[in-house]
Amino acid sequence: MNDKSAPRPGGRSARIQAAVHQAVRALQQEQGRDGLTVPAIASRAGVTPSTIYRRWGDLAQLLADVAVEQLQPEQPPTDTGSFRSDLLAWLLQYFDEMSSSPGRAMLRDVLGTEGHAGAGKCDSFVRQQIEAIRERALARGESPVTADLIIRIVVAPLMYRILFASERPAAQAVEVLFEQVMNAGDT
Amino acid sequence: MNDKSAPRPGGRSARIQAAVHQAVRALQQEQGRDGLTVPAIASRAGVTPSTIYRRWGDLAQLLADVAVEQLQPEQPPTDTGSFRSDLLAWLLQYFDEMSSSPGRAMLRDVLGTEGHAGAGKCDSFVRQQIEAIRERALARGESPVTADLIIRIVVAPLMYRILFASERPAAQAVEVLFEQVMNAGDT
Numbered sequence: 001m002n003d004k005s006a007p008r009p010g011g012r013s014a015r016i017q018a019a020v021h022q023a024v025r026a027l028q029q030e031q032g033r034d035g036l037t038v039p040a041i042a043s044r045a046g047v048t049p050s051t052i053y054r055r056w057g058d059l060a061q062l063l064a065d066v067a068v069e070q071l072q073p074e075q076p077p078t079d080t081g082s083f084r085s086d087l088l089a090w091l092l093q094y095f096d097e098m099s100s101s102p103g104r105a106m107l108r109d110v111l112g113t114e115g116h117a118g119a120g121k122c123d124s125f126v127r128q129q130i131e132a133i134r135e136r137a138l139a140r141g142e143s144p145v146t147a148d149l150i151i152r153i154v155v156a157p158l159m160y161r162i163l164f165a166s167e168r169p170a171a172q173a174v175e176v177l178f179e180q181v182m183n184a185g186d187t
Numbered sequence: 188m189n190d191k192s193a194p195r196p197g198g199r200s201a202r203i204q205a206a207v208h209q210a211v212r213a214l215q216q217e218q219g220r221d222g223l224t225v226p227a228i229a230s231r232a233g234v235t236p237s238t239i240y241r242r243w244g245d246l247a248q249l250l251a252d253v254a255v256e257q258l259q260p261e262q263p264p265t266d267t268g269s270f271r272s273d274l275l276a277w278l279l280q281y282f283d284e285m286s287s288s289p290g291r292a293m294l295r296d297v298l299g300t301e302g303h304a305g306a307g308k309c310d311s312f313v314r315q316q317i318e319a320i321r322e323r324a325l326a327r328g329e330s331p332v333t334a335d336l337i338i339r340i341v342v343a344p345l346m347y348r349i350l351f352a353s354e355r356p357a358a359q360a361v362e363v364l365f366e367q368v369m370n371a372g373d374t
Contacts, residue, residue, distance in 0.1 A: 033301070105301070111350055112247075112299015114220070114292070123351040152344045160343035163298055163350075164310040 019045040020052060024066045033105060036063070060113045067109035068118040070102075073125055076132045083137035083144045084182065090129060091174050095158050099168040107163065126155060145181055153181040206232040207239060211253045220292060223250070247300045254296035255305040257289075260312055263319045270324035270331045271369065277316060278361050282345050286355040294350065313342060332368055340368040 023045035027036055038059050042049040056062040077090040097103045110118035130147040137144040154177040158169045210232035214223055225246050229236040243249040264277040284290045297305035317334040324331040341364040345356045 108299050108301060112295050114295060119351045120353055151347070156347035157339045157343040159351075160338070160346055164306045164346075166307055 016045075016047060016051065016055070020047065020055075020062070021066050021069060024062065025070075033063075038062075060109075061116060063109045064113040064116040064118045067106040068121050071106055071110070071118075071122050071125055073129055077129050079136060082140070083133065083142045086133045086136065087130075087144075087150070088175070088178050090133060091154060091158075091178055092171055094126070094129075095162070095169050095174055096171075098159070099162050104162070111163075123151075126151065145184060149184060150181050153184060154178055203232075203234060203238065203242070207234065207242075207249070208253050208256060211249065212257075220250075225249075247296075248303060250296045251300040251303040251305045254293040255308050258293055258297070258305075258309050258312055260316055264316050266323060270320065270327070270329045273320045273323065274317070274331075274337070275362070275365050277320060278341060278345075278365055279358055281313070281316075282349070282356050282361055283358075285346070286349050291349070298350075310338075313338065332371060336371060337368050340371060341365055 020041060023041045024036070027040060027044060036059065038049050038052050041059075041062070042052050052062060056065065077086055080086050080089055098107065107122075110116065110122055127147050130150055134144040134147065154174070157177060158174065161167050161169050161173070207228060210228045211223070214227060214231060223246065225236050225239050228246075228249070229239050239249060243252065264273055267273050267276055285294065294309075297303065297309055314334050317337055321331040321334065341361070344364060345361060348354050348356050348360070
């Protein structure tokens, strides 16, 4: 996200951002991403195109900002009673979402935009959710593997498959890698 | 790469493709990617803009095609005498290239373009180089680990780091993962 587009909550600037983001989401839903133009978004949001250009630079930066906002976790991972089941449930849900059409579109918008901080945010969101699961596990007296190991052994290979093999990772593929990281933690 | 843009070598269609690709590469070098427009590329290549739109659809598809062409390996991996040193040398070079500015730009062009087969090609090129190293190893009587394992343990985590952490993987990070896959093969 650009520094310019992270305004003080509630201010005029924040209201403009909310209106423009909402216009993008509405137009994306109504007509897909191909038809999106800055003038159409501006008209829908009730701002001038130059407001959008001044603030976001171009359409790609705006779409990447909206994608990052959508990638942000809405709630902490579900507490299912153990580190093992919390982590598996979160992984299955995350990769189900990321490999869906909207998930792929978000990844495209974030990874295709030069100089956008969205990819780093995407990684931060993943770590944040994994750390929430780990902290709960530590509080229960469990010994969870590190977030780095989970990312290296499970998240990275599944993301590679989504991005480069255009494959929707089957739940089984998630489970195989999940067992590997659980075993790596035991040794 | 679009089906439309893989013409019979030497034909008129192939000559147009070569001229347009060359114009893109020249303009990218002279003025970076920001200034690139279809009319400027057409003018440089000596074709009309409508030739480009008809053939590639839009600028993003054309840039992704050019990126895929640049990602294609120019030669087989160097033969350094053993599977171990061949694979390490290739990994170090590949990730040095992919994490450079031109490498990142190619990944952005490929991963940011909807419905483009470039990402799959990128994976195929990686497998092709790894298989060439493996075949040489088999001919020497060595027992190389599988390409799938190399991609899962070494390539995917390094690619994740380039894409999401915007980090240039240090040679040391490549070597640590390389040792892991070599050990995984022993067990």
